Amino acid sequence: MLKPENLADNMTGEVAFLLGNEAVARGLVESGVRVATTYPGTPSSEVGDTIARFARKSGIYFQYSVNEKVAYEIAYAASLSGKRSFTFMKVVGMNVAADSLMTSAYTGVEAGLVIMTADDPSMFSSQNEQDNRHFSDLAHIPLIEPSSPQEAKDFLKHAFELSEAEKLPVLFRTTTRVSHQRAPVTFGDVASGSGKSTFKRNIPQYLPFQPYSSRMKNELMEKMARISRFSDETVLNQLERKGSGKTGVIVSGAAYGPLIDVVNEHDLDVSILKLGLVNPLPEKLVLEFLGNHKEVVVVEELDPFVETKIRSLAQMNGITTSITGKLDGVFPSSFEYTQNVIAGSLSKILPVDAEHVDAKPHTEIPSRPPVMCPGCPHRGTYYAVKRAVGMSKIENVIYPSDIGCYSLGVFEPFEMSDVLLSMGSSIGTAQGFALSAGQTVISFIGDSTFFHAGMPSLVNAVHNGAKMILVILDNAVTAMTGQQPNPGSSMGSLGDPAPYARIEDLVASAGVEKISIVDPFDIKSTMRAVTEGLHFDGLSVIIARRECAIYADQKKKKIAPLVPYYVDKDKCTSCRNCVEKFSCPAISVDSGTVSIDPKLCDGCGLCSEIYVCPFRAIKSVEA
Ligand code: SF4
Numbered sequence: 238m239l240k241p242e243n244l245a246d247n248m249t250g251e252v253a254f255l256l257g258n259e260a261v262a263r264g265l266v267e268s269g270v271r272v273a274t275t276y277p278g279t280p281s282s283e284v285g286d287t288i289a290r291f292a293r294k295s296g297i298y299f300q301y302s303v304n305e306k307v308a309y310e311i312a313y314a315a316s317l318s319g320k321r322s323f324t325f326m327k328v329v330g331m332n333v334a335a336d337s338l339m340t341s342a343y344t345g346v347e348a349g350l351v352i353m354t355a356d357d358p359s360m361f362s363s364q365n366e367q368d369n370r371h372f373s374d375l376a377h378i379p380l381i382e383p384s385s386p387q388e389a390k391d392f393l394k395h396a397f398e399l400s401e402a403e404k405l406p407v408l409f410r411t412t413t414r415v416s417h418q419r420a421p422v423t424f425g426d427v428a429s430g431s432g433k434s435t436f437k438r439n440i441p442q443y444l445p446f447q448p449y450s451s452r453m454k455n456e457l458m459e460k461m462a463r464i465s466r467f468s469d470e471t472v473l474n475q476l477e478r479k480g481s482g483k484t485g486v487i488v489s490g491a492a493y494g495p496l497i498d499v500v501n502e503h504d505l506d507v508s509i510l511k512l513g514l515v516n517p518l519p520e521k522l523v524l525e526f527l528g529n530h531k532e533v534v535v536v537e538e539l540d541p542f543v544e545t546k547i548r549s550l551a552q553m554n555g556i557t558t559s560i561t562g563k564l565d566g567v568f569p570s571s572f573e574y575t576q577n578v579i580a581g582s583l584s585k586i587l588p589v590d591a592e593h594v595d596a597k598p599h600t601e602i603p604s605r606p607p608v609m610c611p612g613c614p615h616r617g618t619y620y621a622v623k624r625a626v627g628m629s630k631i632e633n634v635i636y637p638s639d640i641g642c643y644s645l646g647v648f649e650p651f652e653m654s655d656v657l658l659s660m661g662s663s664i665g666t667a668q669g670f671a672l673s674a675g676q677t678v679i680s681f682i683g684d685s686t687f688f689h690a691g692m693p694s695l696v697n698a699v700h701n702g703a704k705m706i707l708v709i710l711d712n713a714v715t716a717m718t719g720q721q722p723n724p725g726s727s728m729g730s731l732g733d734p735a736p737y738a739r740i741e742d743l744v745a746s747a748g749v750e751k752i753s754i755v756d757p758f759d760i761k762s763t764m765r766a767v768t769e770g771l772h773f774d775g776l777s778v779i780i781a782r783r784e785c786a787i788y789a790d791q792k793k794k795k796i797a798p799l800v801p802y803y804v805d806k807d808k809c810t811s812c813r814n815c816v817e818k819f820s821c822p823a824i825s826v827d828s829g830t831v832s833i834d835p836k837l838c839d840g841c842g843l844c845s846e847i848y849v850c851p852f853r854a855i856k857s858v859e860a
Pocket residue numbers: 804808809810811812813814815816831849850851852853854855
């Protein structure tokens with residue numbers, strides 16, 4: 238298996254079995270990209286993890302930025318300075334970047350600029366399944382959509398060429414199936430990328446004020462009209478298969494793979510027009526395709542984005558070919574398209590054996606809710622907050638939560654999460670509850686999320702006199718997506734030592750008067766801080782600080798093996814507090830006997846605290 242650090246090497250013609258996200262990273266090398274930025278988020282995270290491994294030797298500047306908007310702005314400015322630039326993010330990250338993206342379409346770019354959105358049909362790791370193809374309509378920028386890891390690499394090159402030719406940012410959309418699929422990828426040449434570059438002042442081009450902005454809008458529409466004509470000729474849009482002329486299928490993105498499987502399995506007599514440059518639509522190509530078939534089926538995941546455009550095009554050109562897709566209810570508008578989903582839908586109109594088709598969007602597998610890792614400091618924080626609230630006798634506490642590992646506080650035994658919208662929303666919603674619900678409010682946010690979108694909301698809370706407790710769970714990294722650094726980490730994007738922001742200083746300068754810094758492994762102190770916050774008439778912030786267990790264990794294991802804990806059977810009373818109220822996955826009960834699995838235990842020792850095991854029955858193997 239090829240190591241990520243070797244992905245930038247010259248290997249023209251060689252084939253490697255790559256993850257879609259690794260293929261994207263390789264695509265940057267073959268496209269001569271010089272600046273890449275991101276905020277980590279599944280399903281795009283591995284792109285950054287891979288670039289970080291080869292950035293230095295490939296000459297690519299790579300950065301984990303504080304949020305997607307900043308990431309995009311850095312890439313945009315690098316493009317204006319003459320360097321091909323790339324920024325990538327998970328599906329909901331586009332909402333954050335969109336503010337700057339919209340206007341950058343007006344100003345245009347210089348060197349190629351591509352923004353990748355990793356969409357997540359079926360919401361495997363996202364809070365909604367928004368279809369980000371709509372951003373290409375909203376911003377009037379071209380949209381390219383690969384259907385496989387090979388295309389993810391190859392299409393990127395086309396995206397940069399198009400961006401540079403028309404001086405427009407290009408939207409590059411993958412979905413989880415493309416990002417996380419492994420497939421053989423053939424390498425092309427490594428591109429050298431531009432060397433020295435400069436920014437040339439051009440006020441009428443880069444400052445969207447009137448009268449410049451009206452001219453910019455007109456130019457933007459002209460660019461899209463030109464790209465529409467280009468869309469008819471590009472290799473990205475291809476007639477992949479020719480049938481007898483009765484039925485044609487127009488497909489885009491990740492739906493192509495399962496569609497081909499269904500077509501081959503059932504030996505269907507269909508032509509297939511595959512779209513890679515999806516917006517603007519290749520109108521001439523589509524009109525010809527419609528004219529050559531009696532019926533045309535549009536296959537695409539999520540919204541009827543392509544279908545709506547095709548129906549409109551047919552109507553404007555008086556074409557009466559029957560069009561089938563989502564809008565007539567044949568295909569579903571939600572969730573990932575598997576082979577079964579496509580076969581189930583096609584069986585309504587084509588000779589596909591529906592009896593052998595399970596059209597349910599998900600395969601039935603036993604539910605396995607995610608859990609906090611053994612040794613996770615968040616467990617200590619939630620345990621202490623829950624105990625302190627219980628002892629205070631305050632009822633109906635509202636717990637707004639946020640995006641990160643600590644979202645898992647919603648599950649048993651803690652059940653301390655009442656509402657969650659987006660990055661940083663815990664602090665905004667907490668203020669709304671504090672002023673309107675008449676109940677105590679304790680909100681939770683992680684360090685990375687606090688930097689990403691929580692800080693403005695905290696300033697707002699202070700300025701408007703919100704009465705609430707904010708718990709900032711500071712584990713030093715962006716843990717949920719793979720322990721990437723954030724501005725509070727002492728390491729930079731490539732693992733080197735870096736200056737870092739101190740959360741307590743930021744919180745204090747926002748005007749928060751009551752700040753406690755606790756170690757969540759010190760349950761007594763954490764409980765005391767919560768109790769004080771509950772009795773404080775104002776806004777109090779508790780910073781619960783301890784490194785992510787996985788991140789800390791990686792470092793500890795380099796020095797010595799982890800030493801697990803065990804349950805002393807002579808002292809254990811089987812009270813089950815450690816199992817039912819604390820719930821570390823390393824602790825279990827078998828036939829009434831409580832034990833710790835030494836393979837799972839990371840030796841954090843938190844369960845040995847008297848607040849967890851009142852009988853001091855849990856001990857270190859080493860003691
Ligand atoms: S908390 Fe202590 S005494 Fe109670 S079951 Fe767990 S190990 Fe045994």
